[in-house]
Amino acid sequence: MADDKDVLRDVWFGRIPxxxxxxxxxxxxxxxxxxxxxxxxxxxxxxxxxxxxxxFLKVLKAEDVEEMWFEYExxxxxxxxxxxxxxxxxxxxxALPWSITVHFKHFPDRDLLRCSSSVVIEAHxxxxxxxxxxxxxxxxxxxxxxxxDHKQLWMGLQNDKFDQFWAINRKLMEYPTEEGxxxxxxxxxxxxxxxxxxxxxxxxxxxxxxxxxxxxxLLKEMCPAAVCQDDDPKKYQVVIHGIEPLFETPIQxxxxxxxxxxxxxxxxxxxxxxx
Amino acid sequence: xxxxxxxxxxxxxxxxxxxxxxxxxxxxxxxxLEEMLNLQMGVWEDLEIDRIQSPNTNGVLQCPVEEKNxxxxxxxxxxxxxxxxxxxxxxxxxxxxxxxxxxxLQYCHSQVSRYRTEAVLLARGACCLKNDLxxxxxxxxCQSKQLATLQSEQRSxxxxxxxxxxxxxxxxxxxxxxxxxxxxxxxxxNAALEKWNSYAxxxxxxxxxxxxxxxxxxxxxxxxQRDSADQPSTKQD
Numbered sequence: 001m002a003d004d005k006d007v008l009r010d011v012w013f014g015r016i017p018x019x020x021x022x023x024x025x026x027x028x029x030x031x032x033x034x035x036x037x038x039x040x041x042x043x044x045x046x047x048x049x050x051x052x053x054x055x056f057l058k059v060l061k062a063e064d065v066e067e068m069w070f071e072y073e074x075x076x077x078x079x080x081x082x083x084x085x086x087x088x089x090x091x092x093x094x095a096l097p098w099s100i101t102v103h104f105k106h107f108p109d110r111d112l113l114r115c116s117s118s119v120v121i122e123a124h125x126x127x128x129x130x131x132x133x134x135x136x137x138x139x140x141x142x143x144x145x146x147x148x149d150h151k152q153l154w155m156g157l158q159n160d161k162f163d164q165f166w167a168i169n170r171k172l173m174e175y176p177t178e179e180g181x182x183x184x185x186x187x188x189x190x191x192x193x194x195x196x197x198x199x200x201x202x203x204x205x206x207x208x209x210x211x212x213x214x215x216x217x218l219l220k221e222m223c224p225a226a227v228c229q230d231d232d233p234k235k236y237q238v239v240i241h242g243i244e245p246l247f248e249t250p251i252q253x254x255x256x257x258x259x260x261x262x263x264x265x266x267x268x269x270x271x272x273x274x275x
Numbered sequence: 276x277x278x279x280x281x282x283x284x285x286x287x288x289x290x291x292x293x294x295x296x297x298x299x300x301x302x303x304x305x306x307x308l309e310e311m312l313n314l315q316m317g318v319w320e321d322l323e324i325d326r327i328q329s330p331n332t333n334g335v336l337q338c339p340v341e342e343k344n345x346x347x348x349x350x351x352x353x354x355x356x357x358x359x360x361x362x363x364x365x366x367x368x369x370x371x372x373x374x375x376x377x378x379x380l381q382y383c384h385s386q387v388s389r390y391r392t393e394a395v396l397l398a399r400g401a402c403c404l405k406n407d408l409x410x411x412x413x414x415x416x417c418q419s420k421q422l423a424t425l426q427s428e429q430r431s432x433x434x435x436x437x438x439x440x441x442x443x444x445x446x447x448x449x450x451x452x453x454x455x456x457x458x459x460x461x462x463x464x465n466a467a468l469e470k471w472n473s474y475a476x477x478x479x480x481x482x483x484x485x486x487x488x489x490x491x492x493x494x495x496x497x498x499x500q501r502d503s504a505d506q507p508s509t510k511q512d
């Protein structure tokens with residue numbers, strides 16, 4: 001069990017070094033220096049980039065400043081996806097630090113949601129947690145919680161407090177021993193080469209015969225192309241939190257330990273690098 | 276530990292070795308230096324404002340706190356203030372951590388008592404199952420003994436059956452022998468009867484063909500009667 005808690009800590013304290021650079025076409029009073037920041041994998045871009053905004057506002061004219069947004073190699077980065085997912089999906093095989101371009105103009109309304117304040121992020125986060133609990137416990141656990149518990153979950157994430165967050169989140173990870181897992185596993189599968197934003201379907205952690213389902217079982221059902229045959233060369237990488245878990249890993253354990261704070265298991269399927 | 280679990284753990288450590296550890300120290304140091312720079316810039320701006328507001332005759336920079344204090348001391352003061360703020364924040368964080376740990380401890384205690392109850396229930400269940408098992412073992416033993424008795428009984432019955440079958444075979448043979456002998460006897464009897472009949476026929480023919488009457492043997496009275504029935508007597512004619 002101690003090892004399992006270590007996994008939770010490793011997941012929580014995962015960091016990505018990033019270099020924020022102002023988009024060259026932005027009008028500045030003087031040259032903008034890049035800003036370096038260690039981004040928490042589990043957080044959201046707009047939640048941890050106050051310093052970035054402050055840094056670039058020093059060199060920008062007030063009248064040229066609109067809503068800040070980020071882009072990586074031409075792809076606008078969705079702030080409502082966890083940072084770890086964005087990195088694994090778009091930049092996992094590139095050199096570090098991760099170069100992110102910062103924009104203050106021409107907000108891409110077709111690609112991104114607007115995020116005027118941290119209240120919007122909180123609302124998005126809480127709605128995702130509720131959605132996940134609807135899968136896991138028919139919303140019973142989250143509905144039984146008090147308002148202050150919800151606040152503690154959010155504050156834990158916002159202030160990067162592992163203990164504060166997990167003091168409440170552990171209730172969302174409980175399940176009856178005799179059932180062997182949650183009702184359904186809340187997961188989202190992202191693919192770089194797909195038009196769909198993600199795959200999300202109900203999937204039980206235990207088969208009708210009573211066997212524990214694995215990551216391989218989930219992928220075979222939801223995205224068979226990601227599971228290569230024994231003889232075939234590996235075409236895709238299945239990445240969660242920057243690692244590739246073995247296909248025989250039970251999905252219930254993954255959901256309990258490798259879920260993001262929103263309680264969803266975000267799985268990225270990316271093309272394998274050709275070395 | 277299961278292989279998949281140790282794989283996840285090792286992969287997470289490896290990931291941090293590649294992504295976090297090489298940059299962590301550098302980025303922390305840089306952020307600290309930026310903080311210091313901001314602080315110094317702030318101090319500088321304060322001094323500038325103060326100088327503009329109250330420039331002395333010589334145009335020498337003066338400290339806002341006290342004229343005697345040098346600039347270095349003022350900066351140190353600001354730094355100390357910042358450190359104090361950080362320490363106060365740290366103390367507040369540690370206090371809230373302490374509360375959380377206490378809550379976690381309570382939760383752990385409740386989990387322990389829950390698991391203890393579960394363990395007691397399981398132990399009771401195990402005890403019941405053990406009793407059932409010993410009962411079944413006893414029943415099994417009884418049934419095995421019964422089976423052994425029945426098997427020996429079956430064996431003796433089979434032996435008896437074999438004897439009875441042998442006896443039956445012998446009796447059958449004897450019965451067949453008897454029947455064969457009886458058939459022979461009947462055949463002999465029939466042959467004798469046939470002889471007697473032909474003899475009686477001859478005698479009848481002689482009797483009715485010749486004037487002389489002979490006395491008929493009493494043993495062949497039936498044949499004579501039949502003959503008389505078959506052949507209408509001359510008296511009636």
